[in-house]
Amino acid sequence: MQIHSSPALTKPSTSRITSSEALTPVAENSHNISHLQQHHDNLHSTNDNIINNNNKNHFTDTYAQIPNGNNIINPTNNSNTFCFVFTDLKAIDRINCEHDTSFVESFQKITLVGYEAYIVEQWVLSREVGTVICTYTGNSSDVITAYRIKVNRDENLWSPYFKGYLSKLYYSDYCRPTESTVGVIFLTNLFQLANLALVPIPKNSDVISTFGKYLVNNNLKKLGCGSRSTTSSEPTKALEDKFKQMFKISNDVTLQFASRELVCILQTILYYYDLFNPFYCDGLLCMKTEKAVKDWWLEYSNYPFLKWKPSQNEYLTPKSISSIIGFTILLKSVLEMMGNNIVVPKDILDVEKFRVSLGQFQRYADLLAKL
16 A cells, blocks of 8 residues: 555646736626635534634735625625635645545636745644645746636535635635635735745745655754755755665665655554554654654553663654664564464555454454453
């Protein structure tokens, strides 16, 4: 079973939208975003994890306030569809690939001119639903890629995940919906996020291609091989050599593959111990992964097989990671010694078969305990 990030969408149609076009109000059949509001009670039961009851919008003069209402869609809008523009391609890819999208009428990949996008590092590492913000610059040299989604106006058809994602944007203190000819764009004032680390998405690029480089740099930093700040640029040869030397990785293996798959292996192992959600097994060394590693050592460090315990700053060192993986391989060898009662796969990363073997062992142990 290969565990990777969500696959990309089937290549949608593309178009190029300039900033002047995007911010021109629609004369006919306007989607008046100033009359939109997500009612908290309607969504609280479906996506309680990401709706903050006390999180209210404090609007400036730059953006139109969203008054209280019962629906996201303006009830005076007679159209059967409604358009949104999202720059967080990864979040929309996840919605498309892993959730019901029968409510989506059309999906289009567009180019916005006069906008900038940023990855918010703290949101990425804490596994927030949305991790990208968009700002308006008006500069024709600023070009980003976005998704334009036309959805059915009947909110009852929307998936809970999509409702939750929208509710987070509408209830956000940093994000403001802005009406445009291509749909509703959620824009951010960077001064409201001065305390967060922002990774700019290069011009003429998109979130997906940039995120791959960010992931590598983040993993290198967390593993003690990178610089203090995470960027979206290519890692230097010196960082690559340091990483491969520390973790004994062949030079024939690319840095992009090795840095990601090493974390994937660690996350898969932690999943076996019920310490990590397999939904996040994508190779990103996030805060959930760090916590799972610490929890593993707290629970298993007293076993006699482990002669070494990491200090507070050594949980992600090569010695710590190799101990977790090695301990699991030892358990696999113990299972193999139990004969035909348990069928153990040759590869410990064969997730489905290894889970079956663990279940067989647990049932066998219960039978022995009853004798």
